[in-house]
Amino acid sequence: MSDPKIDGFELKPGFRGMASDTGSDQTMFKGVHWGKAMMWIFLLSDTFVFSCFLIAYMKGRGSTPVEWPNPSEVFALEAFGVPVPLLLIALMTFVLITSSGTMALAVKYGYEKNRKMCGWLVLATAIGGLTFVGMQAYEWSKLIHEGVRPWENPFGAAQFGSFFFMITGFHGTHVSIGVIFLFIYAYKVFAGHYENGGKRGWFTTMKGDYVEIEILGLYWHFVDLVWVFIFAFFYLW
Amino acid sequence: MDDTNQINEKDKKPEESTHKIGIYLWIWGLLFVLSFFSYMVDWYQFQGMLRWSLILFFMFAKAGLIMAFFMHLFWERYALVNVLLWPMTAIACFVFLMAAEFEYTLFSRMFYFFVGGGV
Numbered sequence: 001m002s003d004p005k006i007d008g009f010e011l012k013p014g015f016r017g018m019a020s021d022t023g024s025d026q027t028m029f030k031g032v033h034w035g036k037a038m039m040w041i042f043l044l045s046d047t048f049v050f051s052c053f054l055i056a057y058m059k060g061r062g063s064t065p066v067e068w069p070n071p072s073e074v075f076a077l078e079a080f081g082v083p084v085p086l087l088l089i090a091l092m093t094f095v096l097i098t099s100s101g102t103m104a105l106a107v108k109y110g111y112e113k114n115r116k117m118c119g120w121l122v123l124a125t126a127i128g129g130l131t132f133v134g135m136q137a138y139e140w141s142k143l144i145h146e147g148v149r150p151w152e153n154p155f156g157a158a159q160f161g162s163f164f165f166m167i168t169g170f171h172g173t174h175v176s177i178g179v180i181f182l183f184i185y186a187y188k189v190f191a192g193h194y195e196n197g198g199k200r201g202w203f204t205t206m207k208g209d210y211v212e213i214e215i216l217g218l219y220w221h222f223v224d225l226v227w228v229f230i231f232a233f234f235y236l237w
Numbered sequence: 238m239d240d241t242n243q244i245n246e247k248d249k250k251p252e253e254s255t256h257k258i259g260i261y262l263w264i265w266g267l268l269f270v271l272s273f274f275s276y277m278v279d280w281y282q283f284q285g286m287l288r289w290s291l292i293l294f295f296m297f298a299k300a301g302l303i304m305a306f307f308m309h310l311f312w313e314r315y316a317l318v319n320v321l322l323w324p325m326t327a328i329a330c331f332v333f334l335m336a337a338e339f340e341y342t343l344f345s346r347m348f349y350f351f352v353g354g355g356v
Contacts, residue, residue, distance in 0.1 A: 011314060018315035029317055037317070044321055051328045055335050062339030065346050072279050090276050097272060101265035104307045111255045214309075221307045225300055231272075232296035236279055237289070 033211045036218070043222045046174075050226050053170065054233055057163040069155030071235050074148075075139070089235050092135050093227065096175075099128025100224040107217040110189070110210035118213060119189040125220060126182035129175050136172045140165075164234070171230055174223050185216050256312075264306045271299050 011017030011030075022028050029037045061068055072085035079087055106121035143164070147154045150162040188208070193200040198207035275295035278288060305311040310318055 021316040059335045059339040063342035097268045104261045225303050228299045232292050236292045
């Protein structure tokens with residue numbers, strides 16, 4: 001898998017290998033699956049989108065003279081009659097990291113051609129993602145019932161709602177799309193589309209390969225990565 | 238069909254190198270521990286510089302672990318790593334620019350809303 005030593009394209013480690021990879025004619029990232037390189041480029045652009053949202057949030061929050069709502073009170077949840085700060089958010093983080101771990105193992109078993117394990121782990125990842133989206137739907141409806149709107153909220157600065165719905169909504173959309181793809185890929189793995197030289201790819205006439213599970217994994221880990229930043233900046237800061 | 242794909246067809250050997258399961262379980266465990274600690278930052282209501290530096294430390298540690306090991310960047314070819322990581326400096330620049338900007342916006346709001354702007 002991801003290793004500079006791909007058959008026919010042995011590269012020296014470090015900048016020397018990088019120079020021979022980028023400096024020569026023909027293609028860059030020699031030997032890397034085209035889908036993987038493209039997924040990385042997409043993720044880079046997505047990083048910029050999420051960065052812009054978070055930077056806008058930083059500027060919005062920093063430039064208002066009105067007090068910002070205290071996230072550990074706004075997102076507190078009653079458990080056994082006691083308000084626990086950020087309880088739901090902590091659970092969501094737990095669920096997303098769990099699904100990230102199962103995805104990493106799915107990629108590993110995929111490369112080992114272990115069809116059953118790979119399939120079950122992709123399915124477990126999908127269910128984890130679905131749980132996350134469900135909890136987020138609960139969080140949204142709870143806040144909407146409490147009167148949080150994009151233009152006003154009862155807790156403090158009016159900008160809070162617009163940033164909250166924009167950022168978590170965009171992240172939730174990513175998770176939802178990921179869940180759909182995870183279910184499709186779980187089916188494809190179980191159906192053996194990547195067995196025996198690969199029967200069927202996805203969105204392509206080319207043959208499928210377990211590298212597609214790694215590409216899916218990149219997307220899913222990215223979703224988890226974005227949540228790490230949202231958790232830090234929006235919920236903890 | 239370019240040569241990139243031909244290589245991948247040839248690459249399908251069952252003994253293809255994969256990483257040991259231990260490394261994934263370690264990283265997985267570390268992510269849980271780091272998340273727990275960052276939750277504790279809020280639980281114990283640390284404030285001020287201590288809070289912010291702890292949040293940032295745990296955030297970057299988690300992000301680094303996910304990118305390096307779950308997304309395989311640690312083992313990835315250098316060309317890809319550099320293409321991915323250098324653009325992040327542009328984001329860092331943008332953060333600094335907007336941080337200066339919100340300070341100024343806040344200052345002018347305070348000045349004109351509350352002081353009235355009159356000299």
